[in-house]
Amino acid sequence: MWLSIDPTSDFSIHNLPFGIFSTSKLPKRVGVALGTWIVDMAKLAELGAFGGLDFEKAVFEKEFLNDFMAAGKTARVGVRQVLQQIFEDPCSPFKALAADFLIPQKDTVLHLPVKVGDYTDFYSSEQHAFNVGAMFRDPQRALLPNWKHLPVAYHGRASSIFVSGTNFHRPKGQTCPDETQPPIFGPTKRLDIELEMATIIGTGNAIGDSISVDTAEDHVFGFVLFNDWSARDIQKWEYVPLGPFLAKNFFSSISPWVVTMEALAPFRVPAPEQNPEVLPYLKERNRLNFDVQLEVYLSPHSSLDVLHSSFDIPNSSFRICRSNFKNMYWTVAQQIAHHTVNGCNLNTGDVLASGTISGKEPDSFGSLLELTWGGKNPLTLPDGSVRKFVEDHDTVIIRGFAQKGEIRVGFGEVKTTILPAK
């Protein structure tokens, strides 16, 4: 490597995640994060780096990754190889041109990486489904009868998915704290996070076709961190019988860098055994999850330095959760196979979120609903702040990374600050 990268950087040469950036001089375009730099892919293409690869290089000049994603796995793998060759070869002819295509991340603005077609939210962590069922129904029958037979999911709102750093106002809505009285209207009192990962679909399927569980991963471009903001009081009142709506569709936050399937290949781990046995269309030859460590930080009533810091976790932030993407009962491949088994068409840019990822330990629960058990056990943070749910001016940061020996592949972060209700 002729480019110096800190070994603790999320953006190692093994990672090479794709995103969309702009600068004061350059319009939105495709970039690859590498250490503290962004590789300007349009510029590198212009310099001829990808001449040997068979896809339209103009995809790197677009405002979203979609056209590049649609070019498929061969293009993606080829581009990764070219980048690794360039940076690992001390005699690369591109080394002398580095100032042309390497831009310091601090001089850029990151944007929503994909044009989202449809957004689906799964419910695939057993511990999360158990916790919610135990809280709202009965610990003896916490999982509903269908839960272990199919990856439960619902459609979410695509238009309100925004990139890390975009903040939002506390949503207002109807709640009914006392069901013997009429509902009331006002800002949500139970604003919550949901720690999720999201699959970004690279190539889809035609209407009427299904994707088999063993080829499903070929359709995946990569993954981002996902915070599925939720208003629990609105949700409780509205969700029967057709599911969550305004409790979820006001805002969702994603991380700017899409980490590819190839970058995560070293971090595959066996997925939990499934009992009862699943139907044949969900049965995998090889059941694998991703060992990605996940952390949630909360910065109470964040000061301006938190709002303006970029990437580094500020001192006034406290970790409230540690979980792992491997805590998934239903794998990404099963989610895709199920989603399309009825002929539903997935498209490039679709987002399939995992659902809240909770582990078995109480500090691994992926929502405040679970961490505080519905507000009954508030969290006391090291600075003395007490939280049942998220308060105005709080900043929430999700981080994620995979590590194996020297190899580190990270997602960066997704950070959002809550502004008071309008």
Added chain:
Amino acid sequence: MWLSIDPTSDFSIHNLPFGIFSTSKLPKRVGVALGTWIVDMAKLAELGAFGGLDFEKAVFEKEFLNDFMAAGKTARVGVRQVLQQIFEDPCSPFKALAADFLIPQKDTVLHLPVKVGDYTDFYSSEQHAFNVGAMFRDPQRALLPNWKHLPVAYHGRASSIFVSGTNFHRPKGQTCPDETQPPIFGPTKRLDIELEMATIIGTGNAIGDSISVDTAEDHVFGFVLFNDWSARDIQKWEYVPLGPFLAKNFFSSISPWVVTMEALAPFRVPAPEQNPEVLPYLKERNRLNFDVQLEVYLSPHSSLDVLHSSFDIPNSSFRICRSNFKNMYWTVAQQIAHHTVNGCNLNTGDVLASGTISGKEPDSFGSLLELTWGGKNPLTLPDGSVRKFVEDHDTVIIRGFAQKGEIRVGFGEVKTTILPAK
């Protein structure tokens, strides 16, 4: 009128609905239906007809209506006025050029009129919600406690919305006919229609903003007929606790012509009184519905002539339902106000379906689930066919029209044939 239009035509000079068509010579572009003709709007713009209007005329050369819709109400109203002047003025200079911009509908192919961003399905007909609640729960408590306080809705799948004439294969999926046994997999046995109308959003709102109920209609471009195909057996097994997913997302059908707000203005009627009183954000100064007559026809095991007929109801089709868009407890304005009250952003091209529109009379129920009361009372059609749900090779046609004296404004039809499971 120098163009002869049959008085029974859905596409009178009062209507002027917008759609997307192509011919063997012309690529996809914007058209307006008029009698048995389509006005080639790109050509008419080229001839200078809209020179006095302040919007970019290239919107008529696009593959979807979205850019024209985004130009707003003033553009739409202006275009309607120009068209009415041209066809009502016997001395119009465009009369001599008619062969250039009028194309017989039979020589065209109609396409999906809008690029759908997000699709939301409401549940706004009281009789439908009551019927479903009575069937699955209890006639004494058929409506859930939230139903009269807010327009219940859920997010649907945008990618699987197709235009009339596109057929689909019976979907497969998990069902659990006997909950003491494991679920089974196969083609749905309870494929159903849902008779709906859908609002097409013309101009949206920014994230974090809300649209007030009294300005909500300014955001509507127009309406289409909507058949929200449903697999009742899949729905029953999957829908708790997060709502319908694979039971709905395999296919939805819409009519090709978007009938504008202005065309429907003569057909406004008071909406039902609401009791209990709704919260202030849902309270309208003037509560109005649309008097649009709706009909569903079923052509059992349709022969090829049905498949190939265009528009006219074939002799072998039988009307199984008559309903009316005025049967809405929650108005379109209330749906929009509710959808955005939490700051959720609507965009140009979003689709807000009404939910199944059932009236009080048993023959006005808008789904086979209700018409046959869950399959208990099968329909016997005039040719002796018996139907609980939709069978393979059946064709379903929804028609809709408004009529007041001589003024007729129709939606045409949405027609779909069911192909056997793949």
